[in-house]
Amino acid sequence: MTDLSRRGFIKLTGAGLAASSLGALGFGFTGEALAASVRPFKLTHATETRNTCTYCSVACGILIYSLGDRAKNAKSNIIHIEGDPDHPVNRGTLCPKGSALLDIVHAPTRLHFPKYRAPGTNEFKQVSWDFALTRIATLMKQDRDANFIAKNDAGTTVNRWLSTGMLAASAASNEAAYLTWKVARAFGMLVFDNQARV
């Protein structure tokens, strides 16, 4: 009571009136019977899938929880991601990025459809996969056929293609990376790099 100023007292009384009247009016009264108050645990029957965090190369083990039990009529939807306590490195922990993996899976800026921007235009238009891949393959073949270097000036067979390049994804799996290597080198690509340096 000692540090209660006159001004504070008045303010408090005012607030007290409004609140007391509401309490006394009984808006909590009907709830006198004690209800279960704790939020229901949301993962009880969710499907758990083991995966690896997509960000840095600590490669923390993660548990992905998805809605549905993989029954035929249930469409899996990821509802929560947390650390894998068995993993020897992260032992269940996750950093602020890993803890928010759910928001990258469901980012509003995730891409859903192939899109194409024609020369000089100011928009992306949705296209079919077949259009996109056929057009890309056609452009690549035209460029390769026009610029492929079979022999260098000294007459050595070099079989390289320098006028189209590629950056490979350092978050792609080994399997995707290996297949990418096969395809890029079969074409003769040398302008080929990844995120190792940046």
Added chain:
Amino acid sequence: MADLQSQDYIRRSASTMTPPSIRNHEQEVAKLIDVSRCIGCKACQSACMEWNNLRPEIGHFEGSYDNPHDLDPSTWTLMRFTEWEDEEGNLEWLIRKDGCMHCEDPGCLKACPAPGAIVQYANGIVDFISENCIGCGYCVKGCPFNIPRINPVDHKSYKCTLCSDRVGVGLEPACVKACPTGAIMFGSKSDMTVWAGERIEELKSRGFSNAGLYDPPGVSGTHVMYVLHHADRPSIYAGLPDRPQISGFVGAWKGILKPVALAGIAFTAVAGFFHWVVAGPNEVQPEDEAEARHLLHKGDDAP
């Protein structure tokens, strides 16, 4: 909710009823925040938002790493960063995870006029029951740590639940699990106190002679405790109260103001009621009004 259903309440705000108390053999839990091993990565904030399905607004850069800039109805925990130089000019970057302390003697609960809006479970967790909350803000005034926040949209008060839904099924809170460096630990209050002692010894061996445990007696101890390297000066950690106590306002409310306020209800109840209807989202039935009149004559039913 097998072990956290209503029979596990030990306190309930503004209620005459005695909480069922036969379940008297429950371990008290505690979260121990070891500030000396915290790197301020905000994994706890991230995990808290993710688990509790909270998404505050995207704010601005405001001259520090504190983001969001303050606790709010959907920010239940927050890293507070302080660049602090000691007397010799040595820089320390003090980083404290702020959030509900789950006091043993909770000022919010004592201040709360809404029956059953704030409860304390036998394991020590202090939880807000939104169904009963009237958004009056007394919990904010009653809290010695300035934690609860009222949502202006739904007029409910919000704060950390210590992940009562996870603890209820035998899991640690989300922030505890995520913490990369083990700066947040969770277990029985006695285990956490022992572990804190070991940490303090280690810190003293590294030259932090004032290392200590923050488990303030002014609120009869807390279920969220800190290991501080400078336990002699809690306030250098972004204003952690040196000697927290339940505010004089709460004493006033319980001792004098509540009867005074109730006496005034005859004049103000109707105004307050309409205020609530305008501000609150719920429908109000005429029988509620009748019950209010009945209550007026019945007097103060709060403990």
Added chain:
Amino acid sequence: MTNTWQDIKNANVVLVMGGNAAEAHPCGFKWVIEAKIENGAKLVVVDPRFTRTASVADVYAPIRPGTDIAFLSGVIRYLLEKDRIQHEYVRAFTNAGLIVKEGFGFEDGLFTGYKEDTHSYDRSSWDYELDENGFAKADNTWQHPRCVMNLMRKHVDRYTPEMVSRICGTPQDKYLQICELIASTSAPEKALTSLFALGWTQHSVGAQNIRTMAMVQLLLGNIGVAGGGMNALRGHSNIQGLTDIGLLSNAMPGYMTLATDNEPSFETYMKTRLFKPLLPGQTSYWQNYRKFFVSFQKALYGGAARADNDWAYDWLPKVDKGLYDIIRAFDMMANGEINGYICQGFNPMQAFPDRGKIRKALGKLKFLVVMDPLDTETSRFWEDFGPQNPSDPASIQTEVFQLPTTCFAEENGTLVNSARWLQWHWKAADAPGEAQTDIWIMSGIYHRMREMYRKDGGAFPDPILNLSWNYTKPAEPDPEELAKEMNGRALTDLKDATGAVTVHAGRLLDGFAQLRDDGTTASGCWIFTGSFTEMGNQMARRDATDPREQGIAPNWAWSWPANRRILYNRASADVAGKAWNPQKPIIEWNGSLWTGIDVPDYAPTIKPSDSIGPFIMNAEGMGRLFARDQMAEGPFPEHYEPFESPSENVLHPKVKSNPAARVFASDRAAFGNATDFPYVATTYRLTEHFHYWTKHALINAVLQPEEFIEIGEVLAKEKGIEQGGWVRLSSKRGVIVCKAYVTKRIKPLLVDGKPTHVIGVPIHWGFTGQARKGYGANTLTPSVGDANTQTPEFKAFLVNIEKTSAPVA
């Protein structure tokens, strides 16, 4: 990493320099905290800024960006002067006693063999003196004036504590305190672990930064031991895997390299790849190169790779000049020499230096293909986003394809972490909309091109038409099938010397020792052999058992090579095979075998008395204090200033910056000077964000919403900049306008008598995603790379800063 993440807990001293482990790798950093608490370790942080790592350090010292070699060369000098090296280790396991050729020298900042016209070296003098059998001459008493030990001693002699402080701006007392802590781990049973990342690599002397520390570690006897090692923390989740599989301009899977124009035939190629031992009896594992190469070609081309066509040697492209790295690629693009570009999960508009140049270069492409789960800046480079991306779409003729891909949660496969663990992961849900896997997309492009070549012919179709594609589902090969292809299998029954069948035809191989050079085995990546065997998918193993809780967990997933968890573990034991640290042995000789908790570096039956070195990939089997001809700028590290620096090179003013660096003319013209741009800037990551991805994730956008830079209080006061106020930060290449964080954590450094201010520029903001729009740090950064790897110099460049007003919304 030579060691594992958990092994960090065994360290006595943890040195975080050239990185910010707490901030960039929080979950790995827990093992540093564990070392402190459970092992009494001291954490030392050397960084231009007082970072989140520094906030839990025992000792912090500031350093001017780009001067780490001077600091560490001073440490070497300290160790030698005070005789705080691990003598027995250095004598047995390093090349300290080998004698260097007459004619090698160093003068006024240049090693012998410099060619002014090409900014490169003739490295022929950088080698050992050989005896009549072709073996390196040695003097293990270290008396010979040209033995590596004495040349090194002479080389580092200039790096006195006064000189280090003058160059680095590090106060001498802090520097000497750190020297002493580092030196304490020269005791045989003590270890220091070096944790580093882009803070060392992103310099024009990046590779030499790391080399200098590796030399320190060799002198201390800290390589191969528990709690020791050189631990590159690395960046993306599978950057290690992409490096292992060789998705780099001149690389092949398993650290083989593509042929160059100087290697017209398979035999000339093999001649430079098959390392001959430089000391008698050494393992020199690259002796097996032909087995790896032939097996790889069999995986790639199957029956079309035959002995009579040199295993299709000519079907692989040959490299004509150095690397076609990102800096060269975008210089070519800016010059109109590149027509098409594919960005697979990669965002060069944000990630590459000199954003203005990147934007201009992309606009010269005929077509750009972006495969990504997210709406990246690169895919929208042509779109006008105001000051953060000014553009006139009508003038840009590039066709752009934006292809939606799956993310980690929507596919099966393996990632390799920085500790070389291959960990399998499982799909949890379908991708949104029509998003597809990279495997499906690459297969789709390949099949369409193959059909066109089959039907219409075209330039050299052989490798395209003959590429091996024996998958159950050709349109989208199963990751398990691809993993098995990388592991490798027997193509015919493999027999031992007695004629007994050791591996049946078609069976998966157990290890790379089974690979052959006669076309009877196939393996897509020899270092992964053993990862997917007849026993099943070893990468999916989940047994976390950890003997003695020493941080090895040998049965969790699978580690290359051969499931070895700690590289060079032979060096964890003394010459006789007893552990240097009896409390934490890794492998020991039990009289007949090497036994312990890890897979030994070489055959477990090789006796210690055979004196076979632990560094089996080096021709002399030893750790190199003298790098021979392997580095572009010299066999010993030398301090060179960043290309943009406010200071002279006080050691040799005529040779200021890396003399062997490759700088393109237009990039050189875009370097600024200290008169116009007087402050040192450095870029970095914040813990709340991962590169340019997490600004698309709402929670991370909340945690760090808006672009800012960090400056010290002294400079802020000088320039009238307020806390959280708006500033205009400029380099010769561009301008960003953002808020300022005025902090006590950056203080002016006294460099060569002058106060030098450092400005910190976090990298994460762009113009797509949920966080507030930003310009991006690469608007400012210079386009020059490390002389060996071409890693861009993001960590040290020059800027100017002015107070400004808030932009009009």
